[in-house]
Structure formats: structure tokens, C-alpha cells
Amino acid sequence: MLKFYFNAAPNPNKVSLFLEETGLPVELVPVDTRKGDQFKPEFLKVNPNGKVPAIDDDGVFVFDSNAILLYLGEKTGKFLPKPLIERIPVLEWLMWQMGGFGPMPGQVHHFIALENEQDRAYGLKRYMAETRRLYGVLDRRLANHEFVAGELSVADFAILGWAWRHPRHKVELSDFPQVKRWYETLMARPATKRGMEAKLD
Ligand SMILES: N[C@@H](CCC(=O)N[C@@H](CS)C(=O)NCC(=O)O)C(=O)O
Numbered sequence: 001m002l003k004f005y006f007n008a009a010p011n012p013n014k015v016s017l018f019l020e021e022t023g024l025p026v027e028l029v030p031v032d033t034r035k036g037d038q039f040k041p042e043f044l045k046v047n048p049n050g051k052v053p054a055i056d057d058d059g060v061f062v063f064d065s066n067a068i069l070l071y072l073g074e075k076t077g078k079f080l081p082k083p084l085i086e087r088i089p090v091l092e093w094l095m096w097q098m099g100g101f102g103p104m105p106g107q108v109h110h111f112i113a114l115e116n117e118q119d120r121a122y123g124l125k126r127y128m129a130e131t132r133r134l135y136g137v138l139d140r141r142l143a144n145h146e147f148v149a150g151e152l153s154v155a156d157f158a159i160l161g162w163a164w165r166h167p168r169h170k171v172e173l174s175d176f177p178q179v180k181r182w183y184e185t186l187m188a189r190p191a192t193k194r195g196m197e198a199k200l201d
Contacts, residue, residue, distance in 0.1 A: 001025055001026065001027050001058075002024060002025065002026045002027065002055060002056070002057045002058075003026075003027045003029050003055060003056040003057075004016075004019065004026050004027070004028055004029060004053065004055055005029045005031050005043065005046060005047070005052055005053060005054040005055065005056075006028065006029070006030065006031065006052050006053050007030065007031055007032065007033050007052050009033075009052065010102065010106075010161040010162045010164070010165055011051070011052065011053055011065040011102070011161060012052045012053040012065070013161040013164065013195065013196055014053075014065045014066070014069060014154075014157045014158045014160070014161035015053045015055070015065055015068050015069065015072075015157075016194075016195040016196070017157040017160065017161070017191075017192055017195035017196065018069055018072055018073075018078075018079065018154060018157055018195075019072075019195065020191040020192065020194045020195035021078075021079070021157075021189075021191045021192065021195065022072075022076055022078050022079075023191075024072070024076065031043060031052050033051075033052065038050045038051055038052060045061070046061050046063065047061070047063035048063070049063055049064070051063070053065050053068060054068070055068055055071075055072075057071075057075075065158065065161070066094045066095075066097070066098050066154075066158055069094070069154035069157060069158060070094070070154065072154075073153075073154045079152065079153045079154045079157070080153060080154055081149075081151065081153070086149075086150070086151075089148070089149035089150065089155070090149040090153045090154060090155045092149075092155075093141075093148040093149055093155035093158070093159065094154065094155050094158050096137075097155065097158040097159050097162070098158070100130070100134050101134045101138070101159055101162055101163075102161075102162050104127055104130045104131045104134055105127075105131045105162055105165060105168075105169040105171075106162075107123065107126075107127035108123075108124065108127045108128055108131055108168075108169040108170065109165070109168055109169060110123070111123030111124050111127060112124060112168075112169075112170070128169070128170065131169055131171065132171065132175075135171055135175070135176045135179055136176065138159065138176070138178075138179050139176040139177070139178045139179050140178075141178075142178035142179060142181070142182045143178050146182075146185075147182065148182075156182075156186060157195075160183070160186055160192070160196070161196075163179065163183055164196050
């Protein structure tokens with residue numbers, strides 16, 4: 001059975017969304033990153049990068065959340081269109097998320113917790129501005145697309161994993177009405193809600 005190595009954090013949550021939405025049978029393997037379980041030799045065999053999520057699909061090891069989404073989408077034929085012309089926007093928005101809409105709010109999460117006011121102020125100014133710029137890009141895209149790539153796809157799951165943390169990176173969704181509409185549509189789906197709430201236990 002598919003083993004899913006995870007903790008309760010944005011990148012594993014993207015995969016939880018896919019698993020809940022498809023109902024794929026899965027064995028959950030919590031990895032307590034606070035205790036350093038991600039650095040244990042047995043886990044590094046699954047993910048040499050020492051981070052979650054990762055999967056072991058009967059001996060096929062895949063790490064990095066968006067690679068896992070592509071693997072599972074391809075394997076199941078769900079949330080990943082086959083025709084290249086339809087797949088390209090999914091790939092674009094997956095790359096957009098991986099390169100920006102994750103690393104940038106992640107930096108806000110880091111700097112907001114710093115005690116040194118000077119370090120904190122510089123980091124927040126830089127990364128909050130970039131995070132808000134990315135929300136603006138997403139808002140403009142969603143103004144004429146129901147979901148980022150047209151139909152609901154793994155790209156929405158990847159982006160939602162981080163948008164769910166908007167209170168932590170201090171973004172008001174009401175400032176981005178199309179993102180708010182998209183977010184509320186997704187969170188009204190029972191499977192999506194369950195996927196976002198996956199806990200370590
Ligand atoms: N690019 C990777 C990033 C994975 C990542 O940063 N995972 C975090 C949880 S969201 C983690 O494992 N943190 C523990 C650590 O860095 O030691 C992915 O998308 O899977």
C-alpha cells in the first residue's frame with residue numbers, strides 16, 4: 001500500500017488534499033520533524049532531502065510535494081489533464097507555486113517570529129511585499145478562471161496548501177476577492193477540508 005510520510009504543514013497538506021479527494025488507500029506515516037525524525041537514516045532512504053512529504057508506493061520512492069502530485073495525478077488519471085495544451089497551465093502554476101508561493105510566505109513565517117527588531121523589520125518588508133505581489137498575480141488569474149488551470153487540478157491543491165496559512169503570513173483574503181472566492185469554493189469541499197486538517201495523530 002502507498003505509504004505517506006507527512007506532518008501537519010503546508011507541503012504535506014497538498015498531498016493530503018489529493019489523497020482525500022481521490023480516496024486512494026494509504027498508510028499514514030507521521031514524521032515528527034520537531035524531534036528530527038526527518039534526519040533518520042531510514043527516512044533519508046525515502047527522501048534524501050530530509051523533508052516531508054514523501055511517499056513509498058510499493059518501492060517507488062517520490063519526494064517533493066509537487067513531484068508527488070504529478071506522480072499521483074499521472075498514476076490515477078485524476079486532477080491532471082492528459083492533453084499537453086491542458087496540462088501546460090497545470091505545470092505553470094505548479095512551478096509558480098513551488099518557486100514563489102511557498103518560499104515567500106515561508107520567509108514571512110520565519111521573520112515574523114524573530115525577536116531582533118531590525119532583522120525582523122527588514123525581512124518582513126521584503127517578503128511581505130513579495131507575498132502580496134504573488135497574491136495579486138493569483139487574483140488576476142482567478143478573475144477569468146474558476147480554478148488556476150481551468151478545471152480543478154493538482155495546481156489548486158499545491159497553492160491551497162500555502163493559502164490556508166494566510167493568517168500566519170498576515171494576508172487578508174478580502175484584499176484579493178478572486179482568491180477569496182476560489183479559497184471558499186475549495187474549502188467548502190468536505191474532502192479538501194479534511195485534507196487541510198490532517199494532523200500528526
Ligand atoms: N520543496 C519541498 C519542501 C518540503 C518542506 O520544506 N517540508 C517542510 C514541512 S512543510 C519540512 O519538512 N520541514 C522540516 C525541516 O526542514 O527539517 C516540498 O515541496 O516537498
